[in-house]
Amino acid sequence: MKLGRLNHIGVATPSIEESIRYYRDVMGATITHEPFDLEEQGVKVCFVDTPGEEGTHGTQIELIEPLGPNSTLTGFLAKNPAGGQHHLCYEVDDIEEARSWFEGLGKRILGPTRIGAHGTPIFFLHPKDMMGQLTEIMETPKGDAHWSN
Ligand SMILES: CC[C@@H](C(=O)O)C(=O)SCCNC(=O)CCNC(=O)[C@H](O)C(C)(C)COP(=O)(O)OP(=O)(O)OC[C@H]1O[C@@H](n2cnc3c(N)ncnc32)[C@H](O)[C@@H]1OP(=O)(O)O
Numbered sequence: 479m480k481l482g483r484l485n486h487i488g489v490a491t492p493s494i495e496e497s498i499r500y501y502r503d504v505m506g507a508t509i510t511h512e513p514f515d516l517e518e519q520g521v522k523v524c525f526v527d528t529p530g531e532e533g534t535h536g537t538q539i540e541l542i543e544p545l546g547p548n549s550t551l552t553g554f555l556a557k558n559p560a561g562g563q564h565h566l567c568y569e570v571d572d573i574e575e576a577r578s579w580f581e582g583l584g585k586r587i588l589g590p591t592r593i594g595a596h597g598t599p600i601f602f603l604h605p606k607d608m609m610g611q612l613t614e615i616m617e618t619p620k621g622d623a624h625w626s627n
């Protein structure tokens with residue numbers, strides 16, 4: 479497997495609106511995306527772009543707030559009430575090849591491969607098998623989609 483770009487850093491927050499104000503008013507970010515609900519993942523999401531090469535954006539901050547008490551974020555926020563860095567997401571060319579690679583290494587994969595917030599297949603790896611970092615693997619969006627979401 480060949481590691482691709484760092485697509486996003488997932489940041490858990492108890493209030494996505496408060497986090498948006500922080501990135502806009504303190505960090506000077508322009509927030510062009512509206513928050514949206516991803517019911518299947520149990521999260522409300524908003525992307526914050528960092529600058530990339532001409533005409534593109536760089537690695538995103540993915541703000542995630544729990545949607546309801548059964549969200550996978552509930553335990554994390556109970557331990558970290560102010561929120562904080564939750565996961566790292568790396569791109570790969572071929573999601574099935576990557577899944578087989580990590581399975582072959584004996585890494586625990588958390589649930590099935592599913593469609594993530596960028597519209598491409600994703601899966602998660604257990605933080606205890608990944609040097610303490612909850613790791614998301616995402617198939618690289620094809621064509622212009624890479625820069626529009
Ligand atoms: C927006 C959609 C999508 C995208 O397209 O980008 C997303 O990113 S959705 C993001 C939210 N979804 C997920 O996180 C799915 C995968 N996560 C899980 O399955 C669980 O959250 C978990 C990783 C298995 C943790 O489960 P939980 O029940 O909350 O905690 P445990 O008590 O079982 O934790 C065990 C152990 O791991 C430590 N831990 C937990 N979360 C993290 C973390 N984010 N980073 C680092 N370490 C983490 C936890 O502290 C426990 O350690 P010990 O206390 O030492 O036992």
Ligand SMILES: [Co+2]
Nearest residue numbers: 488540567614
């Ligand atoms: Co993510």
